Amino acid sequence: MNYPLLENKLPVSLKKVWRKTSLVTLTIALLFGAVVAGIFLYFENLEGTWLIIAGVYFGIILIIFLLNFLLIDYRYNFFRYEVTPKEIIFQKGFIFRSITYVPFSRIQHIETEQGPFLRREELMELIIHTAATDHSIAGLSIEEAQMIRQNVMKKVEETDEYGE
Amino acid sequence: MSMENKRERFHPSAVLVYFIRDIKHWVFLFVLFLVDIDSGRLYSILALSALILFLSAKSFIKYWTHTYTLSSDHITLYKGIFNKRETEITYERIQTVKQRQWFFFKPFNIIEVLIETASTSPGEAEASLTAVDESIIKTIESYRNQTSPDLDEEKEIEAADNQFSLKYQDVVLFGLTDLTAILIVFTALSFVFEWIPDRFFSELVSLVGNVRGILIVGLMFMGLLIIAALSLLKSFLLFYDYKAERHEDTLTISYGLFERKTQKIPLSKIQGIKVNKQLLRHLFNRSSVELVIMGGQESEGESLSIKKVYLFPLISNDQVYTRLNQFIPDRAIEKPKVKKVTQNRVWYFLRWKMLAGIPLVAIALYFNTTIAIIASMILIIILLMAWKKSQVQAYAIQKNRLLCIQQFEGFTTVQFFIMPQNVQALSYSTSIALVNKDIGHMDVTFKENEHPTNYGMRYIKEKDSRRIHELFWEALERETDYVGFN
Numbered sequence: 001m002n003y004p005l006l007e008n009k010l011p012v013s014l015k016k017v018w019r020k021t022s023l024v025t026l027t028i029a030l031l032f033g034a035v036v037a038g039i040f041l042y043f044e045n046l047e048g049t050w051l052i053i054a055g056v057y058f059g060i061i062l063i064i065f066l067l068n069f070l071l072i073d074y075r076y077n078f079f080r081y082e083v084t085p086k087e088i089i090f091q092k093g094f095i096f097r098s099i100t101y102v103p104f105s106r107i108q109h110i111e112t113e114q115g116p117f118l119r120r121e122e123l124m125e126l127i128i129h130t131a132a133t134d135h136s137i138a139g140l141s142i143e144e145a146q147m148i149r150q151n152v153m154k155k156v157e158e159t160d161e162y163g164e
Numbered sequence: 165m166s167m168e169n170k171r172e173r174f175h176p177s178a179v180l181v182y183f184i185r186d187i188k189h190w191v192f193l194f195v196l197f198l199v200d201i202d203s204g205r206l207y208s209i210l211a212l213s214a215l216i217l218f219l220s221a222k223s224f225i226k227y228w229t230h231t232y233t234l235s236s237d238h239i240t241l242y243k244g245i246f247n248k249r250e251t252e253i254t255y256e257r258i259q260t261v262k263q264r265q266w267f268f269f270k271p272f273n274i275i276e277v278l279i280e281t282a283s284t285s286p287g288e289a290e291a292s293l294t295a296v297d298e299s300i301i302k303t304i305e306s307y308r309n310q311t312s313p314d315l316d317e318e319k320e321i322e323a324a325d326n327q328f329s330l331k332y333q334d335v336v337l338f339g340l341t342d343l344t345a346i347l348i349v350f351t352a353l354s355f356v357f358e359w360i361p362d363r364f365f366s367e368l369v370s371l372v373g374n375v376r377g378i379l380i381v382g383l384m385f386m387g388l389l390i391i392a393a394l395s396l397l398k399s400f401l402l403f404y405d406y407k408a409e410r411h412e413d414t415l416t417i418s419y420g421l422f423e424r425k426t427q428k429i430p431l432s433k434i435q436g437i438k439v440n441k442q443l444l445r446h447l448f449n450r451s452s453v454e455l456v457i458m459g460g461q462e463s464e465g466e467s468l469s470i471k472k473v474y475l476f477p478l479i480s481n482d483q484v485y486t487r488l489n490q491f492i493p494d495r496a497i498e499k500p501k502v503k504k505v506t507q508n509r510v511w512y513f514l515r516w517k518m519l520a521g522i523p524l525v526a527i528a529l530y531f532n533t534t535i536a537i538i539a540s541m542i543l544i545i546i547l548l549m550a551w552k553k554s555q556v557q558a559y560a561i562q563k564n565r566l567l568c569i570q571q572f573e574g575f576t577t578v579q580f581f582i583m584p585q586n587v588q589a590l591s592y593s594t595s596i597a598l599v600n601k602d603i604g605h606m607d608v609t610f611k612e613n614e615h616p617t618n619y620g621m622r623y624i625k626e627k628d629s630r631r632i633h634e635l636f637w638e639a640l641e642r643e644t645d646y647v648g649f650n
Binding site: 095100102133 | 611
């Protein structure tokens with residue numbers, strides 16, 4: 001079957017952000033592992049079961065990193081969104097995929113967020129809150145984010161007037 | 165100056181309420197002391213009396229310092245001696261008003277009034293007038309109605325159709341078929357066994373003439389009796405004189421023996437409806453109906469309150485849908501003609517459980533045969549449940565765009581009914597492997613009490629998801645379309 005893909009792709013520069021985030025996460029996980037292993041080594045305890053556990057830990061980190069890093073080009077294609085007259089649709093995930101529909105009339109408020117990597121690429125994350133859930137678009141150009149935010153807020157107000 | 169602004173104290177019986185609540189908090193300490201009394205130590209008796217004295221003093225001080233005023237536009241609660249606190253609640257902000265009556269309130273016509281607002285922090289905004297005259301609820305309602313005139317509580321009950329009461333034998337049946345009770349009692353029993361001295365067992369063994377088998381069977385039988393008795397007791401305390409009725413657009417539910425509770429639920433606040441057919445209860449041809457409601461329900465966490473909001477704790481299977489229609493007419497629920505969706509995809513439900521379970525059993529077998537047998541029995545039960553889940557999973561879309569999802573959860577077949585306007589988000593998911601087989605999951609997200617909750621179906625065919633999307637979800641779009649052009 002061909003998996004349906006939504007209309008709007010995210011900006012290409014988001015790939016850079018993902019690569020950096022992936023590298024930073026790897027570094028932090030490796031440092032943490034190294035410190036713990038160092039402590040065991042200091043007390044001359046790094047042998048037997050502990051050595052196996054350490055090996056498994058570093059192995060898992062590397063596998064996750066490689067999957068994450070190498071698949072960025074593929075994953076990128078599966079992160080999309082669409083704004084229809086009635087609702088906003090989110091699509092995410094390459095290995096585990098999901099599409100979520102949120103009607104405007106359920107939206108409580110909208111947030112934008114910008115971490116250091118996103119700021120460098122002049123991107124923003126858009127987060128939409130309903131009474132029960134949060135949904136986010138991982139990265140949008142600043143103009144686009146502002147535009148969607150205003151559009152959505154306008155629609156939320158329109159649908160709100162008629163209430164439920 | 166005016167009468168309205170005079171601070172009033174609660175009825176003196178509030179002292180007893182405070183005392184009982186504190187005792188509930190300290191119950192473990194009491195058990196500890198009581199067990200020690202057996203050994204005849206003086207200090208534990210002293211400690212016990214000191215604790216009781218301390219708690220009574222605390223209750224009296226609370227009674228002395230907690231006051232309230234009612235004015236035409238708000239309720240104010242005062243508390244504290246040094247650190248004084250005032251809580252002001254305007255009538256407009258009140259979501260629901262609940263009342264609760266302890267048995268010792270009855271002679272004085274006293275009730276406890278619980279006020280819920282839509283505040284986001286649960287527990288914080290909920291105010292309680294611990295012991296006040298029954299007439300106060302009318303005063304509050306009349307003040308409230310000035311701002312929301314549609315909430316008229318004094319309407320006549322429409323017809324006998326709109327009343328439901330739980331029969332005596334159904335209370336018994338509810339208690340005896342309560343599966344959660346079995347779990348709770350087992351943990352309680354294991355705690356008790358810790359405290360019983362070994363001497364007791366050895367004496368018992370000599371009494372029955374060293375026949376261990378009889379002893380074990382006897383203990384198990386006793387355990388079962390205790391479970392049944394406690395469960396019955398709980399069921400009676402909770403569901404004594406259970407009544408539900410509908411006046412216009414408001415449901416009123418009242419229940420309880422020592423602690424009588426009354427809850428008013430506007431139909432529009434109902435997010436979803438669950439019809440539960442638990443295996444044991446199904447044998448007796450009974451279902452139970454639960455309501456899913458948004459807002460801070462029972463955030464106080466009293467020990468003997470039902471966290472679930474039952475509409476019909478037990479009702480005979482052939483009545484359930486007609487009665488539901490009388491109580492919640494706006495949903496127009498029919499007996500769902502469900503379409504089973506995963507009957508021939510059992511493998512998907514088993515595979516991860518087997519992948520995790522079989523190695524564990526193998527490891528257990530390596531170390532200890534008994535543990536391995538127990539582990540494999542648990543695994544078989546888990547797999548059987550998963551198989552049942554795959555056979556039960558189904559859906560139906562009814563008139564009025566009402567979606568019914570049928571699921572199997574913890575020995576219970578649940579039919580969950582929800583309307584599109586109560587769904588906060590609808591999502592479909594799949595994985596890189598499943599997508600080639602046209603298989604995926606669907607979930608509706610809604611708000612239950614304070615928490616987001618999911619309900620959905622696993623491993624369903626893509627054409628079923630698409631059908632749900634068209635008949636259930638797109639219909640919502642058409643409706644907003646219509647509204648938009650108005």
